[in-house]
Amino acid sequence: MPTIQLRTPIPGPRSQELMRRRNAAVVHAAFHATPVFVAKAEGAVIEDVDGNRLIDFAGGIGCLNAGHRAPAVLDAVRRQLDRFLHTSFNVLPYESYVALAERLNAITPGKFAKKTVLVNSGAEAVENAIKIARSFTRRPAILSFEDAFHGRTYMAMALTSKTHPYKAGFEPFPGDVYRVPFAYCYRCSYSLTYPSCEVHCARHLEDTFKRVVAAESVAAVIVEPVMGEGGFITPPAEFFPILTEICHKHGILVIADEVQTGFARTGSLFACDRLGLEPDLIVMAKSLSGGLPLAAVTGRTEIMDTPGIGGLGGTFGGNPAACEAALAVLEIIEKEDLCARANLLGERFRKRAAQWQSRWELVGEVRGLGAMQALELVRSRTTREPADEETKHVSQYCYEHGVITITAGSYGNVIRLLMPLVITDAQMDEALDVLESALQTASENKRESVAQPV
Numbered sequence: 001m002p003t004i005q006l007r008t009p010i011p012g013p014r015s016q017e018l019m020r021r022r023n024a025a026v027v028h029a030a031f032h033a034t035p036v037f038v039a040k041a042e043g044a045v046i047e048d049v050d051g052n053r054l055i056d057f058a059g060g061i062g063c064l065n066a067g068h069r070a071p072a073v074l075d076a077v078r079r080q081l082d083r084f085l086h087t088s089f090n091v092l093p094y095e096s097y098v099a100l101a102e103r104l105n106a107i108t109p110g111k112f113a114k115k116t117v118l119v120n121s122g123a124e125a126v127e128n129a130i131k132i133a134r135s136f137t138r139r140p141a142i143l144s145f146e147d148a149f150h151g152r153t154y155m156a157m158a159l160t161s162k163t164h165p166y167k168a169g170f171e172p173f174p175g176d177v178y179r180v181p182f183a184y185c186y187r188c189s190y191s192l193t194y195p196s197c198e199v200h201c202a203r204h205l206e207d208t209f210k211r212v213v214a215a216e217s218v219a220a221v222i223v224e225p226v227m228g229e230g231g232f233i234t235p236p237a238e239f240f241p242i243l244t245e246i247c248h249k250h251g252i253l254v255i256a257d258e259v260q261t262g263f264a265r266t267g268s269l270f271a272c273d274r275l276g277l278e279p280d281l282i283v284m285a286k287s288l289s290g291g292l293p294l295a296a297v298t299g300r301t302e303i304m305d306t307p308g309i310g311g312l313g314g315t316f317g318g319n320p321a322a323c324e325a326a327l328a329v330l331e332i333i334e335k336e337d338l339c340a341r342a343n344l345l346g347e348r349f350r351k352r353a354a355q356w357q358s359r360w361e362l363v364g365e366v367r368g369l370g371a372m373q374a375l376e377l378v379r380s381r382t383t384r385e386p387a388d389e390e391t392k393h394v395s396q397y398c399y400e401h402g403v404i405t406i407t408a409g410s411y412g413n414v415i416r417l418l419m420p421l422v423i424t425d426a427q428m429d430e431a432l433d434v435l436e437s438a439l440q441t442a443s444e445n446k447r448e449s450v451a452q453p454v
Contacts, residue, residue: 003045003427004402004434005053011035012050031165033058033406034399041068044423046404054399055431058406059418062228062260065287065342066332067422073290076328080321087320089118090313096323100296103330108282108298109256109272115304118296118318122259122285123151125295126222128312129281130155132297133220133253136306141213143205143221143252145182146189147230147410150222150257159222162229162410178213180205182227183235186365186376187384194236202242215250220281225271228260231409232374232416234367240277253280253303259295260372263287264333264421267343267370274369290329294322338421342371345428349373349417352432360443362387374408374416377442386411390442397438403431 011019015037039049044067046054059065066073080096089097101116108114119125130142142159144150150159152166158173160166167173181189183201190200209215221243227233247254256279261271265287268274272282280303285295293316297304332338346368353366353375364378364387377387377394391413398405408414419431 003053003055003430006402007051010048010050010052010054010400010402011037012048012052014049018049029165033395034404036399036404043067043069044420044427052402054402054404055419055423055427055434056404057398057417057419057431057435058404059287059420060291061286061406062265062418063286063291064420065263065265065338066290066329067420068291070290070328070332070422072328072332073325076324077292077321080324083320085321086316088315089318090315094320094323096320096327097318100318100323100326101298103327104284104296104298107269107330108284109270110278110300113301114298115301116296116298117304117312118294118323119314120293120316120319121151121295122257122283123153123156124314124317125259125283125285125297126150126156126159126257127153129222129255129283129297129299130159130220131312132281132299132304132307133255135311136303137219137251137253139217139219140176141218142177143208143213143218144177144179145223145227146179147182147184147227147233148179148222148224148257149227149229150224176217178208178218180208182223182230182233183239184227184230184233185236186233186367199236199238199242202239202246205243205246209250215252218250218252220253220255221247222255222257224257224259224261225275225277226261226266226369226372228416229408231376231414232368232372234369235275237276240272240275244277255279255281255283257283259283259285260418261369263329264338264342265370265372265418267346268339269333271369271372288329289322289326292319292322292325294319294326336422339370341421345371345419345421345423346373348425348428349432352436356436356439360439362390362439362443368417371417371419371421374414375439376409377413377415386413387442388412390445391415393442393445394435394438397441398434401434401437403434405435 018037037049105114144159150156158177185194281299357363365376379385408416
């Protein structure tokens with residue numbers, strides 16, 4: 001029996017009624033990718049308020065690698081609820097915060113001594129990583145990358161690249177933030193071709209220190225090992241070793257933002273492990289805690305201990321229920337070998353996607369690492385003009401036919417896959433069938449529009 005079961009057209013009448021209430025009560029700026037209101041969820045399956053069953057390829061924007069309502073996570077949270085819900089670690093500490101910090105110190109990249117601080121969100125973790133880096137180096141400047149996304153708070157927005165909807169109208173941003181091109185080979189900022197380019201984008205950092213900001217003024221470079229909101233951009237293997245060598249030569253810290261890439265999504269516990277990156281600080285959130293708000297910064301002990309006592313923290317950082325959920329998630333990843341599962345899901349997708357790319361010019365590039373896979377859609381493979389409207393069509397077609405997807409990319413032309421890693425093979429194939437039909441429909445519509453007489 002298929003997982004997708006549609007009792008009403010989507011959105012159904014109950015979702016439409018809730019949308020009317022939402023529009024009257026909730027700010028316009030709180031955007032959502034679909035008009036579907038959820039009633040319950042399990043594993044990789046969503047049931048909406050109209051009784052429709054859909055397959056989730058969005059995972060709460062990458063927060064549910066271990067699946068919706070993972071039983072071990074629910075059990076851990078319930079046990080904690082019977083003890084206490086909140087004291088603030090800054091007032092009355094508790095063991096689960098310490099245990100989670102110990103675990104993250106052990107499993108994050110780097111064989112050096114580490115310490116951890118827990119906070120509430122990816123953006124808050126990014127902010128704290130910058131505070132720590134500046135405190136340690138006594139330098140002001142931060143480098144980030146074109147197409148990067150690091151969050152919606154003010155420092156995080158300054159580090160983020162995409163203007164709309166994240167930054168426009170919210171200026172001014174914190175200063176001493178400088179942006180350099182990433183290794184986006186499909187749209188190279190230098191009009192070069194890999195590998196003959198010799199990874200010019202990484203080596204160009206030295207030129208940045210001569211022409212933009214002095215190396216001795218730079219505290220850190222912050223980078224997503226695989227760009228998330230920027231379009232699931234995976235750099236060549238040489239990129240991070242070159243980047244790290246240059247940074248450390250100048251006493252510059254490397255901060256890895258693994259908020260979206262972490263916890264088995266890329267086929268290893270952290271994308272850094274697959275890309276030759278050993279960061280000084282690593283930022284984590286999203287799938288760390290199975291759907292509860294939690295984030296962390298882990299790094300070299302000598303760096304993490306630089307801020308004075310009381311310089312880091314917050315009322316809700318490291319909530320005890322979220323800490324217990326995170327400990328359960330880490331056990332699930334290990335016991336169910338979700339890293340291996342991510343690689344199998346990625347291979348399953350790429351096999352289908354290669355066929356789509358050969359059939360339709362719309363599919364410009366297939367890329368990704370492990371289960372963190374994406375399609376970049378273009379109107380022409382020659383010009384690589386972003387197919388933003390076609391991408392919207394594909395996403396809408398998918399949710400109308402029972403698959404929740406979300407888009408990405410600075411040009412809004414990337415379909416990204418963030419399904420829970422516990423998805424079954426049958427569910428994966430069923431969802432890919434819908435995505436294939438969406439791409440076919442978008443391609444046919446594109447041909448028909450081109451054929452229309454002027």
